[in-house]
Amino acid sequence: MAPTSAPTLLWGGRFTGAIDDLMFQFNESLSFDKVLYKADLHGSITWAKALRKLDILNDTELEQIVSGLQQIEKEWEEGKFVIDTKSDEDIHTANERRLGELIGDAAGKLHTGRSRNEQVGVDMRLWAGEQLAGIAGALKDLLSFMAKDLGFHSVHPTALGESADGSLEPSGGGPDPLLHAEFGFVQVADAYSTGSSLMPQKKNPDSLELIRGKAGRVMGQASGFLASLKSLPTSYNKDLQESVEPMIDCIKTVSNCVRITQGVIATLTIHGDKMKAALTxxxxxxxxxxxxxxxxxxxxxxxxxxxxxxxxxxxxxxxxxxxxxxxxxxxxxxxxxxxxxxxxxxxxxxxxxxxxxxxxxxxxxxxxxxxxxxxxx
CATH class of the missing domain: 1.10.40.30 (Fumarase/aspartase (C-terminal domain))
Incomplete structure (x- = not known):
């Protein structure tokens, strides 16, 4: 297959050369994210209605877009949607390309103010919510005598999973401040920094690096225990004793991460002038x-x-x-x-x-x- 012409892709306006065929295949996600087609189409219909309220679309354009998206949904459901292997990178690109074929220029107005990153988030939440609702319904019927008897409002699938949840929040805030510190946009206080044994001028924001790393440790403990758990027969087995030590470690680690995060944020110095100077x-x-x-x-x-x-x-x-x-x-x-x-x-x-x-x-x-x-x- 010949290389795809980059300017024909949604993001290709500032490119002149063709994209390497292997890179196109490496980059595409339609082979697996096409399961999100319904969520993507419904999200776009809602967005089109919002654009009409802002007068970016007129009544005719809104009607064309909604009708076109509904036709595309029917094509997916009936297995008649034809994928363009040279331009359809993902489900969002495929649906938008097909909409343009069906209704013309009005399709180009649909994603005013939207990016594919935002579409990915919306689509995954809509799809996952629908999938989880069905699973939750079945589990609720099975487990709700158990939770009530213990006095809990719900049942968590694993003790380690519950601990791992807490580590994701502080770790998510680690990479951004670390990057900002490298650029000189922020400075971590001495109380939450360390030095270098070789370079006396260095001030390392190790608190943030450790938080980022410990999140992986907590999730790794949960994943490791799940590997032991997956093959166990019903009821208690001695293998389950292996949950106690990592559970204690996870709770301690999460607690420390939260407390360190609070300290870092409370003492962080922001260099707004350097941020403004970096604007281009x-x-x-x-x-x-x-x-x-x-x-x-x-x-x-x-x-x-x-x-x-x-x-x-x-x-x-x-x-x-x-x-x-x-x-x-x-x-x-x-x-x-x-x-x-x-x-x-x-x-x-x-x-x-x-x-x-x-x-x-x-x-x-x-x-x-x-x-x-x-x-x-």
Missing amino acids: DDMLATDIADYLVRKGVPFRKTHHIAGAIVRKAEEAKVSISALPLKDLQEISPLFEDDVAQVFDFERSVEQRSTYGGTSSSSVLAQIAAIEAFVGKN
Whole structure:
């Protein structure tokens, strides 16, 4: 099979060369994530309705998109969906490609404001929720006399699993601060750092590295015990004694990780000036796409246009904000003098004022929600 042309892919606007065939196969996930087709389609229908409320879609476009997605669902269910092996990287790409074939340009507006990362999260939650609901129903009937008798509101599948749950939360916060520390964006206090035996100038954020590592240790203990548990016959066997020692270790480890995390966060120094200094104009490429969306251009087209602008700036060895207006208009005649307003980082952040967004009001709302949750528990 010949190499796939990168510009024909959803993300290919800033690429000119073909993607290696092996890389395409290495990257694809449709072979297994196609089971998410229904969740992906239903999530897209909901998103389309939200776009209509924002007047990004009109009534006709909404009707076309919903009808098209419903037809695609029928094709999957009847085994008639034809996969394009040269462009369908995943279930999201496949569904969107087919929608474009069915309804034309209106399909390009569907994913305004969405990324495949967000689609993956939504699809997995919808699919897993449906699958787990069926399993939970059967287990509830089987186990609910047991839980009531012990005074618990539910039954946890394994004692070690319960301990492992707690280690994932603090470990998830480890990699980001570690990366930020490398960039000089944050500094871990002396109380939670160590030095180097060779280089006296070094200050290592070992607290965060250890938290990240200990999460693997806790999960490994749970996984190791499950390997012993899987082949056991019903009722108690002496093998189960092996659960006691790792359980004690896991509880201690999780407790220490949480306490260390609290200390690190409470004493962390934030270097906002260094964060601002690291900002580059290419971070605003999505804002260029949004600028054209507000002028009625389908998002998929704006994505390619923004990619072309990034490529042009790279060729000229300048930042995208330094490109003359005439150069931008060569790529799209819709660019006007007001495009200069796009190159404002604070404006970019404040425009994202949806729930969970980056604007000041959204962040403050998230903080208030966390404080309210903590206050209840």
